[in-house]
Each structure stands twice: as C-alpha cells, then as structure tokens.
Amino acid sequence: xxxxxxxxxxxxxxxxxxxxxxxxxxxxxxxxxxxxxxxxxxxxxxxxxxxxxxxxxxxxxxxxxxxxxxxxxxxxxxxxxxxxxxxxxxxxxxxxxxxxxxxxxxxxxxxxxxxxxxxxxxxxxxxxxxxxxxxxxxxxxxxxxxxxxxxxxxxxxxxxxxxxxxxxxxxxxxxxxxxxxxxxxxxxxxxxxxxxxxxxxxxxxxxxxxxxxxxxxxxxxxxxxxxxxxxxxxxxxxxxxxxxxxxxxxxxxxxxxxxxxxxxxxxxxxxxxxxxxxxxxxxxxxxxxxxxxxxxxxxxxxxxxxxxxxxxxxxxxxxxxxxxxxxxxxxxxxxxxxxxxxxxxxxxxxxxxxxxxxxxxxxxxxxxxxxxxxxxxxxxxxxxxxxxxxxxxxxx
Ligand SMILES: Cc1ncc(COP(=O)(O)O)c(C=O)c1O
Numbered sequence: 001x002x003x004x005x006x007x008x009x010x011x012x013x014x015x016x017x018x019x020x021x022x023x024x025x026x027x028x029x030x031x032x033x034x035x036x037x038x039x040x041x042x043x044x045x046x047x048x049x050x051x052x053x054x055x056x057x058x059x060x061x062x063x064x065x066x067x068x069x070x071x072x073x074x075x076x077x078x079x080x081x082x083x084x085x086x087x088x089x090x091x092x093x094x095x096x097x098x099x100x101x102x103x104x105x106x107x108x109x110x111x112x113x114x115x116x117x118x119x120x121x122x123x124x125x126x127x128x129x130x131x132x133x134x135x136x137x138x139x140x141x142x143x144x145x146x147x148x149x150x151x152x153x154x155x156x157x158x159x160x161x162x163x164x165x166x167x168x169x170x171x172x173x174x175x176x177x178x179x180x181x182x183x184x185x186x187x188x189x190x191x192x193x194x195x196x197x198x199x200x201x202x203x204x205x206x207x208x209x210x211x212x213x214x215x216x217x218x219x220x221x222x223x224x225x226x227x228x229x230x231x232x233x234x235x236x237x238x239x240x241x242x243x244x245x246x247x248x249x250x251x252x253x254x255x256x257x258x259x260x261x262x263x264x265x266x267x268x269x270x271x272x273x274x275x276x277x278x279x280x281x282x283x284x285x286x287x288x289x290x291x292x293x294x295x296x297x298x299x300x301x302x303x304x305x306x307x308x309x310x311x312x313x314x315x316x317x318x319x320x321x322x323x324x325x326x327x328x329x330x331x332x333x334x335x336x337x338x339x340x341x342x343x344x345x346x347x348x349x350x351x352x353x354x355x356x357x358x359x360x361x362x363x364x365x366x367x368x369x370x371x372x373x374x375x376x377x378x379x380x381x382x383x384x385x386x387x388x389x390x391x392x393x394x395x396x
Pocket of ligand 1: 194
C-alpha cells in the first residue's frame with residue numbers, strides 16, 4: 001500500500017488515451033471514443049484478478065458497500081452485522097440505505113468473532129458483513145455456515161484486502177458479494193473508485209443499474225434506456241478507471257514488494273517475546289498491506305506508538321486512540337449526529353450504541369499496532385525500520 005507510490009508511464013499512457021479522445025464518461029458517446037472503454041476494460045481485468053464472473057465499478061469503496069447491499073436487497077430497517085473494527089465507511093454505507101449497523105466484537109483475527117455474530121442474530125438480521133481489515137480475513141468457512149444456517153446474505157468488505165486469499169480464493173470473491181476501494185491510499189488506486197464483485201448475476205445486474213440512476217444499459221441510446229427501478233449516481237469516471245487499469249496490471253508486482261517488506265519486519269519483531277501477531281485463519285494468505293502485531297497491554301502499546309512517532313517510524317497506527325477505525329471514538333455515530341432527520345426505526349435500532357461496551361474488542365485493539373507496508377521502501381529502508389522498531393519495543 002499504496003499504489004500511488006509507484007505511479008509511472010503506464011498510468012500516464014492510460015490517462016492520456018482518455019484525454020486524447022475526450023470522453024470522460026464511462027457510458028455512451030460510442031462514436032467519439034476511438035475504442036477506449038477504460039471502465040469496461042478494468043472490470044474485465046478485475047474479473048480475472050478475482051476469478052469472478054462479475055465486477056461493477058463504482059465511484060468509491062463506500063459506494064461499493066452501499067451498492068452491494070442495495071443490490072442484495074438490504075434496505076430500511078434491516079440489520080447488518082459488522083465488526084467494531086473497520087473504517088467508519090462500512091457503518092456509513094449501511095446507514096445510507098436506512099438499514100441498521102449491528103456491531104459485534106472482533107477476535108484475534110481483528111475481524112468478526114463468529115460466536116458474537118451468532119449471538120447478534122435477530123429476526124431483523126438480513127446480512128453479515130465481514131471486514132477483511134488490514135489485508136487479512138475472518139473465519140470465512142464458519143461465517144459462511146452461519147449465514148447459510150440463518151439464511152443471511154454474506155458480504156465481504158474487502159476494501160483493504162486486494163491481493164489476499166483464503167483457501168486459494170481471492171479475498172472479496174468468497175462471500176455472496178464483495179467490495180473494494182481504490183481510493184488514493186489503497187494497494188491499487190484509481191484516485192477514487194471502488195468495485196462490487198459477485199458471481200450472482202442478479203446482484204451484478206442490480207449493481208449495474210442502481211449505480212447509474214437505474215439505467216438498464218440496453219442498446220446504445222442512453223436517452224431511450226428504460227429504468228426498471230430507482231437508482232442513483234455512483235459511476236466511476238473514465239479518468240479514474242484509466243489509472244486503475246494501469247495499476248491493476250501491476251498488482252502481482254505490488255504484492256511481491258509488500259510481501260518482501262512485511263516479511264523482513266515480521267522476522268525481526270518475531271524475535272521479541274513481548275510481540276505476538278494477529279491470527280490468520282488456516283488456508284489464508286494476507287495481502288501484506290499491513291503488519292499487525294500485539295504488545296502486552298494498552299500502556300505498552302501507547303508508549304510504543306508514541307516512541308515510533310518521535311523516532312521517525314511513520315504509518316504505525318494504534319487504532320485504540322484513532323478516530324476513524326474503531327467504535328471507541330465514533331461519538332458522532334453513537335450520538336447519531338446527522339444533518340437530516342434519521343428514521344425512528346434506525347434511531348431505535350442504534351440505541352444500543354449509547355450503552356454497549358465492547359470489552360473483547362478493546363483487549364485486541366488496545367494492544368494492536370498496525371504498521372503500513374509501503375511499496376517505495378528499499379530493502380535497506382525496511383531493514384533499518386525493522387531494527388529501529390525492535391530497539392524501541394525492547395526499550396519499553
Ligand atoms: C474497510 C473499508 N471499507 C470501506 C472503505 C471506503 O472506501 P473509500 O475511501 O473508497 O470510500 C475503506 C476505505 O478506507 C475501508 O478501509
């Protein structure tokens with residue numbers, strides 16, 4: 001992470017193709033485009049990357065989560081189970097549909113604890129959304145079995161996990177529907193962009209229409225297209241798709257670099273008795289976008305985090321004290337601060353957030369440090385960083 005570190009001629013060429021013919025929109029204008037359909041090409045490329053039947057590009061990862069849920073029929077008053085640890089966007093995307101995010105504790109995978117998922121199921125539950133945080137994954141088989149048993153839609157927010165896999169399947173392609181972000185800080189970036197990934201034709205068709213005002217995209221006269229149902233505009237532009245097209249072709253190269261850098265740091269830290277690592281379910285391979293490790297307690301982690309900052313070890317996140325990735329600091333959501341009125345159903349559904357504590361999640365997030373793995377580091381940079389991190393941890 002992130003792809004922008006290695007921008008180059010490939011990205012420039014793809015963007016110039018779009019600028020040269022002047023069609024910045026992904027639909028229509030067939031005669032003017034000189035055969036350039038960057039969004040369509042990127043979708044085809046991503047189908048290969050994810051070994052999946054369908055990919056619908058959208059304008060962001062947040063849009064991808066909303067569009068995915070809408071495409072699967074999640075809406076007003078439905079409960080969606082999600083973990084306490086994620087980027088705040090997972091929560092927002094559920095709210096956007098008038099549905100109710102039901103937060104449950106994580107375990108040492110840093111995502112959904114299946115026992116807590118089972119406990120949270122009610123007659124209103126419609127979907128379970130695992131968030132493949134920081135390049136790794138949840139207990140996919142167990143979560144799938146829970147969803148099957150209770151007839152729930154299984155959703156993967158894999159916005160942070162491109163390039164990871166579980167039992168040989170790319171993360172994001174395992175659940176009923178998966179979501180990716182290609183924002184500026186992701187392993188593959190479009191500047192802004194996202195994707196909905198599925199093998200279900202119905203979900204794909206819904207996502208295709210819903211993300212473009214309900215257009216059915218039949219024929220080549222946009223004005224004559226019919227609208228089978230309500231939709232909005234979550235379209236990606238050709239410029240953004242062009243950047244992503246160049247980047248996705250470099251994914252194997254990026255993952256190799258991430259793996260090398262991750263492995264060097266992990267090897268050094270693993271010699272320190274106070275350090276343990278997040279658990280990765282058997283059969284899982286991380287994307288190596290982050291190295292997540294646990295320190296003995298909150299105080300230790302706070303001291304390490306502070307010392308990393310003071311000593312130039314950047315991009316090491318202690319999410320316990322971070323405003324955007326962990327429920328503890330989401331006061332605006334706990335207090336339901338909104339510019340516009342929120343339905344009574346959602347207000348009632350979110351009452352639990354005012355009083356509920358997440359002690360189990362706290363024990364993991366309080367001790368966790370997530371070190372971003374950059375692509376631009378040389379081997380020497382990473383070695384020096386790893387040694388410095390080890391020195392700091394040992395000095396606490
Ligand atoms: C887990 C997760 N979900 C959703 C998103 C939203 O993606 P975007 O920034 O493209 O809207 C992000 C972005 O960081 C994320 O990390």
